[in-house]
Amino acid sequence: MSRPAVFLDRDGVLVEEVFNRQTGERDAPLCADDVKLLDGAASALKRIAQLGFASVLISNQAGYAKGKATLRALWTTHEQFIALLSADGAKLDAVFYAWGHPDGVVPHFSGPSLDRKPGPYNIFVAEAQLDLDLPRSWLVGDQLTDVACAQAAGVRPILIDNQHKPRIITSSALRAPNLLAAVQHIASTMNCSSEAHRAKPHKQPRY
Numbered sequence: 371m372s373r374p375a376v377f378l379d380r381d382g383v384l385v386e387e388v389f390n391r392q393t394g395e396r397d398a399p400l401c402a403d404d405v406k407l408l409d410g411a412a413s414a415l416k417r418i419a420q421l422g423f424a425s426v427l428i429s430n431q432a433g434y435a436k437g438k439a440t441l442r443a444l445w446t447t448h449e450q451f452i453a454l455l456s457a458d459g460a461k462l463d464a465v466f467y468a469w470g471h472p473d474g475v476v477p478h479f480s481g482p483s484l485d486r487k488p489g490p491y492n493i494f495v496a497e498a499q500l501d502l503d504l505p506r507s508w509l510v511g512d513q514l515t516d517v518a519c520a521q522a523a524g525v526r527p528i529l530i531d532n533q534h535k536p537r538i539i540t541s542s543a544l545r546a547p548n549l550l551a552a553v554q555h556i557a558s559t560m561n562c563s564s565e566a567h568r569a570k571p572h573k574q575p576r577y
């Protein structure tokens with residue numbers, strides 16, 4: 371039987387963004403030593419599993435395509451991310467990265483990318499591979515591209531605050547201060563469903 375998923379953006383949701391001197395902005399970590407889990411990340415993943423959802427990472431990682439790091443460095447960054455989660459007793463059920471970028475400088479990784487968010491490509495691949503129920507699923511991200519990806523796939527979005535990039539966002543998506551709060555909201559909707567079910571018992575026939 372299909373199960374629902376919580377699709378997760380990585381940087382700014384599970385992993386702390388790092389100040390990049392080249393761009394002057396906070397960006398994805400580009401080496402293993404720079405990976406730091408955000409507070410509550412592992413707890414949130416464990417809660418997601420307890421609730422019966424698959425945890426599926428959907429992440430754009432264009433650092434190599436843009437010439438910022440080697441592909442090997444980005445992969446060891448990923449391995450460190452998984453190792454830190456594991457050390458805290460948490461895991462992801464699947465991971466999907468989009469490595470290309472439309473404005474990249476590296477051949478074969480530059481140009482239109484089917485799998486980059488906001489496109490829903492990787493959500494549909496995950497649906498097939500893990501036998502997921504998309505209408506019962508959620509996506510938690512910190513960018514409007516995450517919201518657009520969720521909406522394109524028919525998944526409910528929750529937009530969390532990026533502490534280092536405060537901004538006014540015009541979006542009708544649900545908001546939460548962080549991932550743990552988003553997961554608490556997901557849990558509360560499940561409780562609401564069961565309460566609604568209990569509140570409407572079958573009518574007893576009258577004779």
Ligand SMILES: [Mg+2]
Nearest residue numbers: 379381382512
């Ligand atoms: Mg992000």
